[in-house]
Amino acid sequence: MTLIEVRVHGVADPETELRSLLRWLTADEEVGPAVRGTLAGSEPARPDHLGTLIDLMSLVVSGALSGSQLALAIDQWRAHRRGAPKVTLRRGQLEIEVDGRDAETLRRVTELLENEERSGDGGTA
Numbered sequence: 045m046t047l048i049e050v051r052v053h054g055v056a057d058p059e060t061e062l063r064s065l066l067r068w069l070t071a072d073e074e075v076g077p078a079v080r081g082t083l084a085g086s087e088p089a090r091p092d093h094l095g096t097l098i099d100l101m102s103l104v105v106s107g108a109l110s111g112s113q114l115a116l117a118i119d120q121w122r123a124h125r126r127g128a129p130k131v132t133l134r135r136g137q138l139e140i141e142v143d144g145r146d147a148e149t150l151r152r153v154t155e156l157l158e159n160e161e162r163s164g165d166g167g168t169a
Contacts, residue, residue, distance in 0.1 A: 046157055049134040050081075050101040054127065059083070059098035061129055066101060068121040075117045078109035111154025118142045119149075 052061040066081045081103045105114065119142060122128045131142045133156055140152045 045107070046105045046135065048103045048105060048156065050103050051099065051132045051134075053130040053132060055129045061125065062098065062101045064125070065118070065121050065131070068124075069103075069114075069117055072117050074113050075109060078106040079114075080104045105157060109157065111152075111157045112150045114157065115142055115150050115153040 050062070050065070052058050052065065055061045062083055066083070069079050069081065070076045081101050083098045084100050084102060085097050086100045087097070118131050118133075122131065122142070128143075133140045133142060133153065135156050138156050140149070140156055142149055142153065
């Protein structure tokens with residue numbers, strides 16, 4: 045299992061977009077069975093707010109999912125959203141911005157998922 049941090053950028057309501065992306069990924073026939081996600085805030089709640097700002101998704105990905113499958117699913121979601129939000133995937137020190145389905149993005153997302161085997165860290169970031 046690999047743990048990936050997911051953020052969306054350039055949107056007024058990151059929580060709504062992350063919820064939408066999580067629903068999209070879990071509904072995908074190829075991606076859904078290989079991912080589990082949870083939403084969280086990257087910072088503690090501020091005293092002047094009623095709750096935590098949700099701006100982060102932790103995505104647990106099984107080894108059965110390829111980087112190209114994940115990148116394509118995210119890109120398809122982006123294409124269906126107003127303004128095509130940018131999505132950043134992070135695992136450890138490796139960070140990738142998914143903003144299209146070009147070959148370089150697919151290669152880097154594959155590297156992000158396969159990095160677990162090289163690092164031997166068991167998928168934790």
